[in-house]
Amino acid sequence: MIDQNNIREQFPILNQKVNGYNLIYFDNGATSQKPISVIERISDYYKHSNSNIHRGVHSLSRHATDLFEKSRHTIASYFNINNPQQFIFTGGTTDSINMVAQGLAKNYFKPGDEIILSTYEHHSNILPWQLWAQENGGKLKIIPLNNDQTLDYNSLPNLITKKTKLIAVTHVSNTLGLISDIEKIKTEATKHNIPVLVDGAQSAPHMAIDLKKLDVDFFVCSAHKMYGPTGIGLLYLSEKWLNHLALSKTGGGIIKSVSFEKTEYVEGALKFEPGTPHIAGAVAFGEAINFINRISIEKIFEIENELVQYAQEKLNELPEIMMYGKNTHKAGVISFNVKNQHPFDVGTLLDKYGIAVRTGHHCTQPLMQHLNIQGTVRISFAVYNTKNEIDFFIEKLKKVITMLS
Amino acid sequence: MTIEDIEKEIIDEFDLFGEDWEAKYEHLIDLGKSLPLINPEYKTEENIIKGCQSRVWLFSELINDKMIYTADADAIITKGMVAVLIRVLSNQKPEDIIKAKLEFIDVIGLKEHLSPTRANGLVSMITKMKTDALAFIK
Structure with missing residues (x-):
């Protein structure tokens, strides 16, 4: 049994406030945080x-x-x-x-x-x-x-x-x-x-x-x-x-x-x-x-896969959300858009709640051209992320959707 | 009104929200919705401001010795920021525009958007508005 608290404690950077909120780092696809041992x-x-x-x-x-x-x-x-x-x-x-x-x-x-x-x-x-x-x-x-x-x-x-x-x-x-x-x-x-x-x-x-x-x-x-x-x-x-x-x-x-x-x-x-x-x-x-x-990479996959499944489930409950690559065989990353809203707006407001996400074309412009969109909001997980963080993210995402509409 | 007068007016307007950033951003979003829209014929590739994660189109012209700016953006927060800038700089003399310090951006709490890492191009927008003004000074 892996203790998530024990994992999180190894990442000093996670223990900080951003814009007055606890930092939620969902930009692991760009770079992951580093444990104290590293x-x-x-x-x-x-x-x-x-x-x-x-x-x-x-x-x-x-x-x-x-x-x-x-x-x-x-x-x-x-x-x-x-x-x-x-x-x-x-x-x-x-x-x-x-x-x-x-x-x-x-x-x-x-x-x-x-x-x-x-x-x-x-x-x-x-x-x-x-x-x-x-x-x-x-x-x-x-x-x-x-x-x-x-x-x-x-x-x-x-x-x-x-x-x-x-x-x-x-x-x-x-x-x-x-x-x-x-x-x-x-x-x-x-x-x-x-x-x-x-x-x-x-x-x-x-x-x-x-x-x-x-x-x-x-x-x-x-x-x-x-x-x-x-x-x-x-x-x-x-x-x-x-x-x-x-x-x-x-x-x-x-x-x-x-x-x-x-x-x-x-x-x-x-x-x-x-x-x-x-x-x-x-x-x-x-x-x-x-x-x-x-921890073992197999266990990491399992933890992250559970987070992906959980987040996808929660995002699917929101009618305003367009998700890309709706496939269960995923590794740590979810891309979505809020219908009729620019990913930049969504990312900017989420940041105000201390939530770090990535917005834009993610250096894959040909893929964006294929999907016929300017960009997406991307959340990407690491082993230290939690379902509680996803809950908070979903709560604030709902608020952002209201603010933008 | 002078540039400084309008800056003061915007500062007072944002002051009403105090520390409530949500209200501040809601106001910014409302301002975005009121942006004087660019004529669709000027919404061209060459009028896009580079360096923006969202696309911003800006058209500048000189009418009766004053700069008139119209714009559009595909992200609403960006649009709000463009709207604020246009409110301050449009209908002003080019000489005054290039001298404007625009300190109000810091005061109303949008300074974070001036950071180059934000990739929203507030800095690029200001630069473009000033360069266009400069081009009209004889």
Whole structure:
């Protein structure tokens, strides 16, 4: 039995008033709050362990290196992968996708090639591919949506051509919370030997992910949405791509030997981590995974799923509410609008009651165009949210609806 | 009335609500409903003020040496803020508009909307109104 109070107590930021009300933080899709163990890990690192890694002969450097690599181990086993070298520390999801796009552009994509994305995609999983396509006469093909806003997987065989070189899809829609069926996509991709990239920014915080089982080529996510610090994320590469992905950035710390004519690089994850990495961030990312493991990601999914179901039920009782992606298979996110009202107005007034929600297009303008709306109000949960908070939110939402009408 | 006179009038009006922010916002929403609407032919892509989460259209013209502003917005709170600004700045001389400090925004408790993170573009609106006025100064 998980004690919700015990969880909440670990997040000091939650214990504050905003505009005179207790803060209700429903913007976890943007970034989650951090438990005290993660905050202290960062501070402890700088107090006791700070040193540059992978090169010093002195004890402190070895100690920092150990912490950094231990974090990589923790992360690898969390995603059920034996070889930690397949996990590269990056600046975050955006950075990871750009690294893949730039790497593939160097020795894999050919002019005129095609990349398949989905209607759900966040701009960060559109723009790097669009940039490449524009510069190389390439083409983006988009998996459309069904009427219930789930992905139309049946369209895949028609989208795939001999020129299709990659399928890059989000695991969970950051706007709708709907979960993509990666297995279905993977099955179709495998038939044609097309690599698959999964954007896990919104799935990794909410559900168990077994990368061995998922068996995709690239998986990316950000620590800061998973109770970890900002500025650090992951790029997972399959064994094959660990050896084949071209470098998009280079510099110190990743070489065996350098002359002005030629450089011999190290192997494994380090090759992709030039310069001094965000060591404290990487170490604290491991600590965030420890936090998740203490509760268990399965339990977190269960808690959040209950919140989603409860909130959807309550929202459904309000005739003024339009909900998007009315599907039970959701990960932590609900998007809605108040009929005839702008999401900005709803969000502004909810904030006055201390309730933090996200409004706007959520960096998914193509999805907004498909739904033919300017934006939505998005509430997104984390393990520390409660049904009481949802009750208060619904009570104030009703008040907001009255104020606006 | 001068810009300062109108600012004073608005301050007095909002003063009636004291600390009751709900009443204040209800008043702002009512003001939004009274906004002098832009002629639909000017509700174009190029008259949209950038930097707003909600869309704001602003049209400026000079009539008898005074700036006349008309606008529309798709969010009602934004519309209320535009209405307040238009009440203060419309029908004023361009020279006076560019000098206006608009301190009343802080006094009536809408200062939070001046923060760049609010993404509602109150700042962009003021900038646009002033730049348009500046363009008419010979």
